[in-house]
Amino acid sequence: MVSQWFNTEADIDLIRLRGTVVVIEAFQMLCPGCVSHGLPQAQAIHDMFPRDQVSVIGLHSVFEHHAAMTPTSLEAFLHEYRIAFPVGVDREGEGASPQTMAAYEMRGTPTLVLIDCKGNRRAQYFGQVQDLRIGYDIATLLNETNVVPVQDVPANTDEVTGDDSGCRAPLR
């Protein structure tokens, strides 16, 4: 139920994403909570996981200010905010809400939807949701199937991921 795609060469079909956990970030480009929280979170998920395990998709679900959030405006927004994952335009519906938003009974934006490797919708969060929770959910969904090999936790070695606010011990 997408009328137009950005950031992808071919249209995206959820059925062809089976075998991966699918993260759908429903947003509106003029929704402050989407800009400050939802989209950066989706981008972080997109950056962290390999494509054959997790598929992140944006969904532009406009339910207000339709004339202000056209596909033309969206394209400029995605460019300026450097959104790298595919984004679909949720197809206009009969009421104010677009079709996917209505079908999923979303309460507003941002809404983050998690779909498991078999294609079942398993979680749906409206508003801000913690990264700890989403990381936990994705791992749980990846682990319950054997469709893809699960990325192991890092080996028993130090991994320097710190900035300079950490305190480094003297060399031994």
Place this chain on the structure above:
Amino acid sequence: MVSQWFNTEADIDLIRLRGTVVVIEAFQMLCPGCVSHGLPQAQAIHDMFPRDQVSVIGLHSVFEHHAAMTPTSLEAFLHEYRIAFPVGVDREGEGASPQTMAAYEMRGTPTLVLIDCKGNRRAQYFGQVQDLRIGYDIATLLNETNVVPVQDVPANTDEVTGDDSGCRAPLR
């Protein structure tokens, strides 16, 4: 290898925590990265997971300014920063580093250590590590054993976790 405990009535023994994923947050109370990142992250983990699944333990691993970071100072620090999980004082070693820090070959503070349900150390991060990653790791460790029932991802309903920066759709 702990010389004193805070925030717990009985001393803590890792062996008795078998069956849970153990998160050890090694810190120094005067380390800026611990105060701004490591300890709030440990507190968020402590707040999110049930005690019979995840055990969060702080470890005060002082390797510098020993006279400034005494147990007396630590106690006031834990009170002022409202740290709620148990914190042990890493026992003084022969070199500058305390005993657990040396045994785990930590590079500095903050260091976050993950121990699986069978008691094996599985991951160790020095510096800042993303919440998404830690949430993922904890779920992976919880799911690989059947020692405890794994908390399911939320059911297919909206869960309002939003603040008022989200945009609420009109009622249907």
Place this chain on the structure above:
Amino acid sequence: MVSQWFNTEADIDLIRLRGTVVVIEAFQMLCPGCVSHGLPQAQAIHDMFPRDQVSVIGLHSVFEHHAAMTPTSLEAFLHEYRIAFPVGVDREGEGASPQTMAAYEMRGTPTLVLIDCKGNRRAQYFGQVQDLRIGYDIATLLNETNVVPVQDVPANTDEVTGDDSGCRAPLR
């Protein structure tokens, strides 16, 4: 050189703002630095100073993605981001840059311009500029004229502006 105004009943004329320090916040609604820094700063200035001392004006100076940042889109943006001060649309020019932007030789957005009580442009900052600096500049401009009475610094009493991260001394 404004083609349309929002958030004001009557068009705004800089000449009629003489006697106040004028703060012009030039922005584009799809410029991330404007959304995260420039506009919140302008709003904070608008909130802090009385209208007869400081006049805050937004200027939508679009030099790219013209089709995406129309007055219709701007109106929705101002509503969603709760911008309360008057905003003018910088009139289209002959090149990519609109007229005021070109006349003021702005380098991009956000740009904050300070105009003194006599109507002279006195400072112009491109990009992020510290609140400390802007507070200092505004006071300097207000103090150099006697056009308006300068707001005194607070009297010699405690003023509780704190949140609960402050430590309150016991009552004496």
Place this chain on the structure above:
Amino acid sequence: MVSQWFNTEADIDLIRLRGTVVVIEAFQMLCPGCVSHGLPQAQAIHDMFPRDQVSVIGLHSVFEHHAAMTPTSLEAFLHEYRIAFPVGVDREGEGASPQTMAAYEMRGTPTLVLIDCKGNRRAQYFGQVQDLRIGYDIATLLNETNVVPVQDVPANTDEVTGDDSGCRAPLR
């Protein structure tokens, strides 16, 4: 009423600072609001203004956990948090509050005190206070005397202070 100084070769005497605006940041090293807000603000003031115009002084005003916030602990704290301005230890008083804190009738920490060029205490803020306000206050105090030449606002040229979230216009 200071028992010991850090970050200065000679003891500091307020009388000898006449002719400058003096900013006193009263804090406790284990007070979360001081660490997250008050001290970074004082450091930013110290970084912005020339020494012959504005003097920033820290004051360690301990009214609780005295055994945990000794001069030895303070010295390590100042080192780890890279506090560059002079810091005095507020001398112990008869009650819980130290002497300067009691004399100034401070309500707790952080408290920011502003003293004008003639040595009169003019403002005192407990808790968080905005940078815009402090910048304004300092300029007002500097401008009301002619003791020091007031730093002019920047000339009518662009000043690039931006990060890369700003949008740069194409060259003309």
